[in-house]
Amino acid sequence: MATYTGLDRPKSKFYYQFWSIFFILGLCGSMALLYFATKKVEYIWRWNRVPQYFLYEEKVTIRAEMEGKIVSIDPAGAEGKNVRVLVRGDDGEETHELPKESLLLSSGDHVYAGDNIGYYTHWKPGxxxxxxxxxxxxxxxxxxxxxxxxxxxxxxxxxxxxxxxxxxxxxxxxxxxxxxxxxxxxxxxxxxxxxxxxxxxxxxxxxxxxxxxxxxxxxxxxxxxxxxxxxxxxxxxxxxxxxxxxxxxxxxxxxxxxxxxxxxxxxxxxxxxxxxxxxxxxxxxxxxxxxxxxxxxxxxxxxxxxxxxxxxxxxxxxxxxxxxxxxxxxxxxxxxx
CATH class of the missing domain: 1.10.3720.10 (MetI-like)
Structure with missing residues (x-):
């Protein structure tokens, strides 16, 4: 059976298969040569560090905005995985919601402006x-x-x-x-x-x-x-x-x-x-x-x-x-x- 792929006369099926195999072998040979060349280069390949430049998990620190005392830590969120921290001071009060496992302080602790209360993480494009x-x-x-x-x-x-x-x-x-x-x-x-x-x-x-x-x-x-x-x-x-x-x-x-x-x-x-x-x-x-x-x-x-x-x-x-x-x-x- 002839296969017509161009503007010249039709080619035989064997002709098409032969040059297809030739192309595949040439491609595999080129990849093997490239792999051999990389092994000869005195370079430490670290492909495992590349994914972080596409997607990474950012850690956001939650800090107190005023001086005061943590008066309560209540559950928050639908599944109870978050907590709501209430800080009360002379200048008023403030609340912060963060994951329960990231909370660094406890009820009754005294905090100053800029103190680290906890953190949360979210994924961001690299x-x-x-x-x-x-x-x-x-x-x-x-x-x-x-x-x-x-x-x-x-x-x-x-x-x-x-x-x-x-x-x-x-x-x-x-x-x-x-x-x-x-x-x-x-x-x-x-x-x-x-x-x-x-x-x-x-x-x-x-x-x-x-x-x-x-x-x-x-x-x-x-x-x-x-x-x-x-x-x-x-x-x-x-x-x-x-x-x-x-x-x-x-x-x-x-x-x-x-x-x-x-x-x-x-x-x-x-x-x-x-x-x-x-x-x-x-x-x-x-x-x-x-x-x-x-x-x-x-x-x-x-x-x-x-x-x-x-x-x-x-x-x-x-x-x-x-x-x-x-x-x-x-x-x-x-x-x-």
């Missing part, structure tokens, strides 16, 4: 999870703004209006001709300083660095998206527009109903590549003290002295993000066909 979430947030916002900006700029790029066309060309060439890191610096240190100075003089609050980073990524992505949109529109045969206009459609309606749906199917693959690059480019926002995934990983490496484990985990997290985005775009591509 620094890597916070960095991952911020990377997702920044990437999502930049992708949305970049799509909108790229769509309008791509349409302006092919417009008959010379002002729109030349303006789009100038924007695209300026953005694509300068490094993203330089653009991030300009947005934060130049544009951001000017805008925040004006807002401060007007009595308004300051714009966080996160938004300047998002705008830098969005404008950078918009320039590349505009060229992708322009190429996709021009790849549709001009007879499609002529046919739509002959049916009485306006230019805008023909573009919306006929041209753009066809162009959308063709620009999905290059758009996926651009958005995947955007997710990875978000790591540059660490220069603005934005704790996205790369900066969070760098902070963990500095405090834990575990460079190999943390950077490997960081790479895996980026791979999960980009692979998920790639699968989503492939799903859209199948739905659009």
């Amino acid at each position: 620094i890597l999870v916070e960095g991952l979430w911020l990377t997702l947030e920044v990437s999502f916002l930049a992708i949305i703004f970049g799509i909108v900006l790229g769509l309008f700029t791509g349409l302006a790029r092919i417009s008959d209006n010379p002002a729109l066309r030349w303006g789009a060309i100038t924007y695209i060439e300026l953005i694509r001709g300068s490094p993203l890191l330089v653009q991030i610096f300009l947005w934060y240190f130049v544009v951001g300083t000017v805008i925040n100075s004006i807002l401060a003089q007007s009595g308004f609050g300051q714009i966080p660095p996160l938004w300047f980073g998002v705008m830098a990524l969005a404008i950078f992505t918009g320039a590349y998206t505009a060229e992708i949109v322009r190429a996709g529109i021009q790849s549709v045969h001009r007879g499609q527009m002529e046919a739509a206009r002959s049916l009485g459609m306006t230019y805008a309606k023909a573009m919306r109903k006929v041209i753009l749906p066809q162009a959308f199917r063709r620009i999905l693959p290059p758009l996926a590549g651009q958005f995947i690059s955007l997710v990875k480019d978000s790591s540059l926002l660490g220069v603005l003290s934005i704790r996205e995934l790369t900066k969070a990983s760098r902070e963990v490496v500095s405090s834990s002295l575990q460079p190999f484990e943390i950077w490997i985990v960081c790479a895996i997290l980026y791979l999960i993000l980009t692979f998920t985005l790639s699968m989503f775009v492939q799903y859209l591509e199948r739905k659009a066909i």
